[in-house]
Each structure stands twice: as structure tokens, then as C-alpha cells.
Amino acid sequence: MATELVPPRLSGTDLVRVGLAGLRARPLRVVLSALGIAIGIAAMVAVVGISSSSREDLNRQLDSLGTNLLTAGPGKNLFGEDVHLPIESLAMVGRIQPVTSVSATGLVKNVSVYRTDKIPAGQTGGIQVIAAKVDLLPTVSGAMADGVFLNAATEKYPAVVLGAQAAGHLGVAPGRPVYLGKQWFTVVGILQPAPLAPELDNSAIVGWPIAQQVFDFDGFPTNLYARADDDQVAAVQKVLAATANPEAPNEVDVSRPSDALAAQEAADATLNALLLGLGAVALLVGGVGVANTMVISVLERRGEIGLRRSLGATRGQIRSQFLAEALLLSTLGGLGGAVIGSLVTIGYAFSQGWPAVVPPWALAGGIGATLLIGSLAGLYPAVRASRLSPTEALATP
Structure with a gap:
């Protein structure tokens, strides 16, 4: 077979x-x-x-900046008109129990920034002037690229801190003067870019008292920055508008900068x-x-x-x-x-x-x-x- x-x-x-x-x-x-x-x-x-x-x-x-930062700012009323936060809003937000720190900035209107007094009035570079509380930097996890931030002494005098973009546009260093409005201010520091507060990057920051004294600043905060306990951020976010402006909470814009990133x-x-x-x-x-x-x-x-x-x-x-x-x-x-x-x-x-x-x-x-x-x-x-x-x-x- x-x-x-x-x-x-x-x-x-x-x-x-x-x-x-x-x-x-x-x-x-x-x-x-x-x-x-x-x-x-x-x-x-x-x-x-x-x-x-x-x-x-x-x-x-x-992780380094923190995701527990909340911001509040003025919105618009029912008629579409700009409104402002109450002057007392900073103190009221600070009384929210889970809030660990709070600070504020206020826009100083009708004041331009120039490198010298010889610059034409129209060449402002879009730099805004804002008044700030001395505890702003740690609240927004900001850092200095050069010099120092405002403190209890310098906030009363013509001293200015420049944001990263503003400093690059003006081309000045700490110790040099810049022309704000019709007065010379000395640059005492330059900020690093602030991811959680980008509005600071193109700003000239002065103290709250000197802004009221020299520029007739009205004292109304434009931005509130509040740090809350990590496990209470959502709860604080829900009550922040009503706390900042109890009479018209619908006129307050609340955001979480880390969400934008x-x-x-x-x-x-x-x-x-x-x-x-x-x-x-x-x-x-x-x-x-x-x-x-x-x-x-x-x-x-x-x-x-x-x-x-x-x-x-x-x-x-x-x-x-x-x-x-x-x-x-x-x-x-x-x-x-x-x-x-x-x-x-x-x-x-x-x-x-x-x-x-x-x-x-x-x-x-x-x-x-x-x-x-x-x-x-x-x-x-x-x-x-x-x-x-x-x-x-x-x-x-």
C-alpha cells in the first residue's frame, strides 16, 4: 500500500x-x-x-500655579450697560470661609504709558494702567522676572511694576523712569508672564493709594482674584457672584482661569x-x-x-x-x-x-x-x- x-x-x-x-x-x-x-x-x-x-x-x-483660583469681574446690566463691582466686594469675598486669599486690581481710566514725555500722545502701545493690592502676586501665582513687586511702602509712591509684554514694548529695566499720564514713575520690577492672569502682561501696575491720589482712581475693583480650598472650589464658585455683589449677582462674571488653559x-x-x-x-x-x-x-x-x-x-x-x-x-x-x-x-x-x-x-x-x-x-x-x-x-x- x-x-x-x-x-x-x-x-x-x-x-x-x-x-x-x-x-x-x-x-x-x-x-x-x-x-x-x-x-x-x-x-x-x-x-x-x-x-x-x-x-x-x-x-x-x-500644578505649580494651582487650579483653585477664581476670578470675578463686572459684567453688564439688563440694558447692556457696563457696571462695576462694589468697593466693599474685596472684603466681602475675603469673608467666604473656604477662601484662603483674595486680591484685586482696578483699571485706571484715561491714563496712558510712555517711555518718555517726548513720545506722541497716540503712540501708547495699548498698555493699560491698573491699580493693584500688594498681595496680588502670590494670589495669582505670579513671579518677578526682575526687581520687586509693590509693597506697603512703595504702593504710596510713584513706583510701577510692568507686565512682561509692557516691559518688552517700552524697553526699560528696573530703576528707569516711565511717563504715566503727566507724571514720572520709577520702574521697580518686571513680571514674568502670568498664565492665570494674562491681563497683567500688558499692564503698568501701580499702588492703590497712589492711583487714587494722582489719577483720581475711583477705587472700584475691575478684577477680583480669590484662592479657595481645593475641595471647595466649585462651592465657592457658586456663591462668588452673590457675595461680590449681593444686590445684582447677575452683573458679575465669574470664571476659573485654569479652565481656559x-x-x-x-x-x-x-x-x-x-x-x-x-x-x-x-x-x-x-x-x-x-x-x-x-x-x-x-x-x-x-x-x-x-x-x-x-x-x-x-x-x-x-x-x-x-x-x-x-x-x-x-x-x-x-x-x-x-x-x-x-x-x-x-x-x-x-x-x-x-x-x-x-x-x-x-x-x-x-x-x-x-x-x-x-x-x-x-x-x-x-x-x-x-x-x-x-x-x-x-x-x-
Whole structure:
């Protein structure tokens, strides 16, 4: 009785060796095809990594600045007219039990800031003058870039602190005079940018008493800044308007500056989605390149396929060989793209002073996407190669 011969199965190691042999025979074509995959994966990893690094930097900023700051300002009445907060609002808000600190600023109207008294009146640079309480800086988690902030002594004299943008526009340093209204003020300090109080950046800040004395400041606060216990922020936010202006709480605008920063980060997600889409397109183009390479490889290696078939290779072994080549080619591109994307993320984060964050799921997802692309791109060429009969393949010149 004749015994049916069963062809041996290729082991995983044999498949890898056969696949690598096919790739080594055409190195330039392999590099170009893998590069298409690498560009797509690098784009996707870089977008996710840079977005994650930016988000981590934002979280660190919020942790250092605090998310428990609330602000209150005057809104409009029922007739759309501007209103103001009561002068007593600062003290009333300070009596809310969970509030740990409170401060205020007030807009000084009809006063412009100039570097010298020789500057034309219209060239103000948009710098506003505001009066501030001496405890403003710690309340808003501000910091000085140079000099000192106002204190109990200097708030009574013609001393001014400039916001970061205002100082850059005027081009002055602490110790130099600037012209406010019709009087010289000495710059005693320059603020660093204030993320939670951006209105300070383009302002010239003077003391509350000197503003009332020199500029006839009416004393009405324009912005109240209140720090609350972390677990009581929502509760304080609900009562802040009614406390600041009990007679007309609807005329008070209450906000949480950290929410604005978080909203800005969320808005950036739209751009990230667009960039991810571009990365996906690049990945698709890379997959087409792999498919094209494998189809051409099948056409060029018909003689090899026929020889292997005549020596006993089965259709499944031929199919597995070409599928393994496609997977190895895609994996090469995926690993290269993951490395390039990580390096781009690290380099960009370093240039921005951010912590570099490359989520492991982005790397795993990118490599997984390459395996999927490789499988799909190599499936048709592999099936086509396996369907060639030995005689047909060998007969092809």
C-alpha cells in the first residue's frame, strides 16, 4: 500500500530566514518601501508624542500655579450697560470661609504709558494702567522676572511694576523712569508672564493709594482674584457672584482661569486630529508601496517560484514566504518610524522646554498598524504567487 507523502511545514525561523533572503536581494527597493511606512508611523508617533508632551507641560504648570483660583469681574446690566463691582466686594469675598486669599486690581481710566514725555500722545502701545493690592502676586501665582513687586511702602509712591509684554514694548529695566499720564514713575520690577492672569502682561501696575491720589482712581475693583480650598472650589464658585455683589449677582462674571488653559489645550486636539489624519494617509501610501514592491517581486521571481514548486514546495509555503516578506518589510518600516517619531518628539519637547512624553500605546499601536498594513499589502501578491503552477512559472522567461 502506497504511503502518501506529506510535505514538511516551514517553521517560523525558516519563514523569517526565507523572507529576509528575499528582502536582501533587493536592498534599495526594500529601503524605499520601508521608508514610506516609516514616514507614516513617524508622523503618527510624533503627533501623539508632541501632544502628550504639551499636555504634560500644561499639567505641570497648572500644578505649580494651582487650579483653585477664581476670578470675578463686572459684567453688564439688563440694558447692556457696563457696571462695576462694589468697593466693599474685596472684603466681602475675603469673608467666604473656604477662601484662603483674595486680591484685586482696578483699571485706571484715561491714563496712558510712555517711555518718555517726548513720545506722541497716540503712540501708547495699548498698555493699560491698573491699580493693584500688594498681595496680588502670590494670589495669582505670579513671579518677578526682575526687581520687586509693590509693597506697603512703595504702593504710596510713584513706583510701577510692568507686565512682561509692557516691559518688552517700552524697553526699560528696573530703576528707569516711565511717563504715566503727566507724571514720572520709577520702574521697580518686571513680571514674568502670568498664565492665570494674562491681563497683567500688558499692564503698568501701580499702588492703590497712589492711583487714587494722582489719577483720581475711583477705587472700584475691575478684577477680583480669590484662592479657595481645593475641595471647595466649585462651592465657592457658586456663591462668588452673590457675595461680590449681593444686590445684582447677575452683573458679575465669574470664571476659573485654569479652565481656559484646559480649553485651549482641548482646542489643540482638533489640529492633532488633522495631523493624525495626514499621518494615516502617509501610512496608507506606504502600504501601497509595500504592495507594489511585493507584486513586482512576484513577477520577477516567477522562475524561483516554479523551481521551488517543482522541488516540492506547496502553495501554502509559497504563500507564507511572500506574506512573511511583506510583514518583515512593514515591520522594518514600523520600527524605523517609531524611532524617528520618538526622536522628533524628544527633540521638539527639548527645544520648547517641555517634558518629553512618548506614550507606549502610541508605539505599540504604530507597530501594530504596520503589521496590519503588511498583512493586507502582502496578501494579494502572496496568493498570486501560490497560484502559479511549476510549469507555468518555469516557462516564463
